[in-house]
Amino acid sequence: MSTLQPAKKITAPSRINSAFKQLMSLHWVMAGSYLVLFVSGSFMARLPREVFFRNSLYDFHKTLAVLTMAFLTLRIFILLQVWWKKYTKRPPKLSKQWFKTVSLHTSLYIFMWAVPITGFFLSNSYKSDNVKFFGLILPDLFPQNNATIGIARSSHFWVAYTFLAFILLHTASQWKVVRANYRRLVNFLKNQRPIRD
Structure with missing residues (x-):
């Protein structure tokens, strides 16, 4: 004899949770993008002018920077939605830790914006109409x-390396999360190995 089981109530994920997942997805996409930007920027700055793929690498670097700024704009929009929903219900506890976290994250957002902007400054100082987004020439x-090239080069260099220092601070402050994600990645890779008979 079978008994009727009560139907499980299916609930939609909360919008805050959904927005938080979007934020985390963008976080990792942007982290990867900034890593590629940093590595490609460091590499191409050392290339001699005669290297045939140098210009293509610069165009790729600039395209990725523009794309990352688009991601940043979307990320800020989602973050403001999350903050609005979270803090209209309950204001934050203004502790020392809260101010420390907000200060670090605000600095990271400023650097995420400042690095590409100083890159635009450097590119536009050399010549106009040379920042391309997938081949489309963007307005200056x-x-x-030419007089600002030295200032532009120094500002892009120092802002990028200061950003890197803040990323290292952020990584250190989130060390438990980094370790947990590393373990997940290792377990995922172990499970991907083909099973031998």
């Missing part, structure tokens, strides 16, 4: 000016 943000 700064006027061409």
